[in-house]
Amino acid sequence: MEPDGVALYSQMLKSRRFEEAVTALWREGHISAEMHLNIGEEGIIAGVVDHLSEGDAMALDHRGTAPLVMRGVDLVLLIKELMGEEDGLCAGMGGHMHLFVPELLAASSGIVGASGPAACGFALANQHLRPGKIAIAFFGEAAMNQGMLMESINLAAAWSLPVVFVCKDNGMAITTPSRKVTGGNLCTRAEGLGAQAVSVDGADVGAVWRAAEKAVERARKGQGPTFLHATCRRPEGHFLGDPLLRIVRNPVDELKSKVGPLVRAATGSGGASVGRRAASLGSIMDMLGRAGKMRKLGRHDPLERQAKRLSGAERSGVDAAVEGEVAAAIRAATERMEAGP
Amino acid sequence: MEPDGVALYSQMLKSRRFEEAVTALWREGHISAEMHLNIGEEGIIAGVVDHLSEGDAMALDHRGTAPLVMRGVDLVLLIKELMGEEDGLCAGMGGHMHLFVPELLAASSGIVGASGPAACGFALANQHLRPGKIAIAFFGEAAMNQGMLMESINLAAAWSLPVVFVCKDNGMAITTPSRKVTGGNLCTRAEGLGAQAVSVDGADVGAVWRAAEKAVERARKGQGPTFLHATCRRPEGHFLGDPLLRIVRNPVDELKSKVGPLVRAATGSGGASVGRRAASLGSIMDMLGRAGKMRKLGRHDPLERQAKRLSGAERSGVDAAVEGEVAAAIRAATERMEAGP
Amino acid sequence: MRTMTFADAIEDVLMEAMTADPRIIVFGEDVHAIRMNLYARFGEMRVRPTPISESAFLGAGVTAAMGGLRPIVEIMMVDFIAVAVDALVNHAAKIEAFSGGKWKVPMVVRVACGGGYGDGGQHEQALWGLLAQVPGMKVVVPSNPADAGGLMLSAIEDDGPVVFMEHKLLADYWLDYLADGGRMNLDYDIPEEGAFGPVPDVWQPTPIGEAKIVREGGDLTMAAVGVGLHRCLEAAARLTEQGIEASVVDLRTVSPLDTDTLCESVSKTRGLLVADEDYKSFGLSGELAATLMEAGIPARFARVCVEETIPYDRRREGQVLPNVQRIVEVARQLVDPGSLVA
């Protein structure tokens, strides 16, 4: 089958606009601590969740908003949860890393790799109680070094569990380039764990959709798990307020307090050889450079890529509707706040 | 290079005779609880540890005796440890699953998979303090489903740690056939974690030796970890007193108390369909059959295979020397016991 | 009244419960062998052997429960739970709270625990204090067949996560499997009334969080779970000969603790001795002290617990685990501090 390009675009846009609003609320201090976004990886999420329906489950990681937005969770409840309100999605108890929606069989975790076992458990329940229904695990490429995730791919293979393991590969674990700490190849690894593996460009929502279609179908038929590897780029870095991006955006202020100690450290007596110190400094510069490059989505933007495939009319219709929907939700959710306590 | 066939035979024989003596002591009740032997896998151990010398480390699993015997640990201390004596190798505090020899950098663990991280740590210390020295991890094939072991292969690859991961594949995890709970292929899996992988017949000590030679050399040169997969068969099953082997050896007595409840369970009303119950019973019979088949080493006996390669003179010389050595050690270790408290 | 072994009582309850409720499934390493009768009755889909992947399958238990099943996840020995504690500490125990109370985790974690058969310090731990620490976990430790069955029934019926711990000295098959291996020449200090005894004709849930006073005496209270309870009873019998009468409380549930029953008993005896096979510090025994102090019940207090890594050597093992002699001595000192010198 062919995907409904307008619907996919609309989903991605809704998530993008929603997270832009979240960004503003976070900057204003209405959302506390670590807020991890899906901006840049909407192509992966949309291409996968478009295949889901009632009874299908989702095991989410620390970036749970987009999948929930695209599955139609009430935006007002969601934003209120992020703001810790008592009438939020989880009564303000869970917050950004712990979003739970029983009706969607959607559960989150801030523990890297935990979505693997979680998807297996949902899939096991589906195998018993809702045959034909499946479970998705969303996680980053660095989570593939977490034992429990690898264990769970094997478990899914051994038990033919209906799971699609979706690896959103932005190449980074916070500030660590994953290539540096990851041996071999993730698809080979997943195959060695008994899953079928497939790689796609995550910025191409259509490609993701088609790869996911096959993976979901295999799972529904009881043919076992698929490892769906999709690349992406995230312009906000690891989370809102990513320390590297802060430096990239505002080097003078941000580096003020850091450069002195760093130079003293790098030049002080004792310690590694000059060569090794230079290598360290080089790798710090590298890290900043890489962060800077990630800022611009450019051709890695799944939203723009998909927009180009639509007609002007299609696009402007969706834009208006989605923007209206998100704006209304944000208004409704922040009403009380605006009014003051 | 070519291995010294006599030396390898001698090592294997020493371990075999030692563990036969251990078996007797265990049966007499002088060794408590779970005693896991290496009988049947001596070809793997000998072929690997023959390459080790001072400064090389060994991370052992629940089957730690053979590697220590072959590295020359005092047999009297070892047997006393197994008997829990205060003057044993570890003062009787560790016991069969927790044998520690600092001079050999040899550490054991009864936690399945723990030898992976342990080997990485030793290798890291060697990388810093004893360049060119390496670490071996010994473990079973089922341990490859334990997250920390997979993590540690990746860690070794990422850090180019000098580790050889030695997977002793007897196809079984206690009573579970590993094939049934393991997806994919272990060599592929190890490659997907960044190790080089190689498979050998563990009953052929020469083949193991040659594969290990390359792996050890790679590690010494800082070229990273190798996954050495070696098959084996273990006639004593999982441990001394393996429940399946007890049934196989003495079905009438052992099944007496078990058959009644099993038949009642299998035929009682409620529960799975007749087909599924039959499948369960079939798989129980299968398990017993498999255990029975494992009892006889036959051509899977690394000792016999190697013996055939030696001349009668070579062999009888070694036999006498080794048997004398082991017998003397057992006598010395059990002296006090014989004499009474 | 029927009589049964500790192990059979649990199996009997499971047979009944699994027949009645198809949502109950069992999984864990080797369960086709360890639960062979259940395996034969309910088939592999409901009694399923796992890979040695505790993190994955314990974690899967959490969401399987959230997805509508009633899983009983087996971790062979509680010591091994250390590789998978995240599933309990950060997930099972917290999801009801995280979800704002909307989602519950009706999972039972079944584990063997405890020592006394020479298996060494990595295979004989109790660890109930560690598991009980995190709000949201229930932990039960039965001491006899009736409670083993009754607490398993409660654990299954409970809508939250419950760790069900069976002591290897009470469950005969574990000892046969891990310790004897068919040998007849070894002795264990098996509490007879714990390993075999009466059970109700019709199973009733033993309420989680209810302790039971199993012996009344005015001079001091002893509290314990599992095998420790029997050590206390034996100590109490010996103390009687020395003119000391002890109450003995079977806590049965570590978390939530039945503080009322404990306080009531100690209010009368003004003395508490905790015999705990778990580690002494930062665990159950300390919590019982805090319970008394919070309730403002002044009492003499002493603990007989495990204070170091459990030795492999069976002689030293027997000294490190709470034994009857240690309990008797500490009890005597508690009742009559002067006896210290005697």
Place this chain on the structure above:
Amino acid sequence: MRTMTFADAIEDVLMEAMTADPRIIVFGEDVHAIRMNLYARFGEMRVRPTPISESAFLGAGVTAAMGGLRPIVEIMMVDFIAVAVDALVNHAAKIEAFSGGKWKVPMVVRVACGGGYGDGGQHEQALWGLLAQVPGMKVVVPSNPADAGGLMLSAIEDDGPVVFMEHKLLADYWLDYLADGGRMNLDYDIPEEGAFGPVPDVWQPTPIGEAKIVREGGDLTMAAVGVGLHRCLEAAARLTEQGIEASVVDLRTVSPLDTDTLCESVSKTRGLLVADEDYKSFGLSGELAATLMEAGIPARFARVCVEETIPYDRRREGQVLPNVQRIVEVARQLVDPGSLVA
């Protein structure tokens, strides 16, 4: 006397120690960024970023230490240690015993802990009680820059495994990183004297296992570690206004506990309030109660601890974490139970 932030004090000690002893290495996730200065000085071989494989690299820390290094293994937040607890519970803590005393594990595990900035219940735990439970582990929780440096020095010099816990409200960079992200519009209840203060001109080890009486008062004793200590001090100041004088004990080390200092103080005040950011049951607060009871020191006792999963919502979070107001109220009731009604 110099003054320093809590974070700088630790870094200063590490700079000195790592310069002096090439066996000291640091590894953990993102350490090239989190410990950027150490990374620049000592290079990647000694300050090495890891994959997200806590079980592997914490386990590797154990044998790296046995192999002759002095590793400092970083687990970003203590909550994550749940995936790797086996390395501590079954290995680091036990190997000295298992080896008959022949082999030691000189490893430091450095972790951030604690809440108060709205990160939710899976990222704000204390968990020192859980880590302290197993014999063989030392656990230290400094409350100010001098002790942060001094305890890190001791931890490095110790021949056994030590968990070094730094509270995120005290270590400014953690808060900047996890909570603010460059925002200026948020408030945290940061204990000023904990986050910044005097340190010795020449670093001296703060002995592990020594508590410190930081305030003397005759009406009750308060005991705490880390941020809790500062909450107690503030509560004590408020109580003074109400005519109540509290002693405040900074335990500094959770395990081994300095029971002498505690007992000495409570012997005088006859009252103990434990303010503990860790979970209430089966942990530190209970152990302190047991300590008193074992010593036969009668005292009023109360705890202000975390009793449930820490809420995300910062208002409720502030209620669930021990706060000054709760401490003041409980202290007043403890000193004068009649005030309950007032």
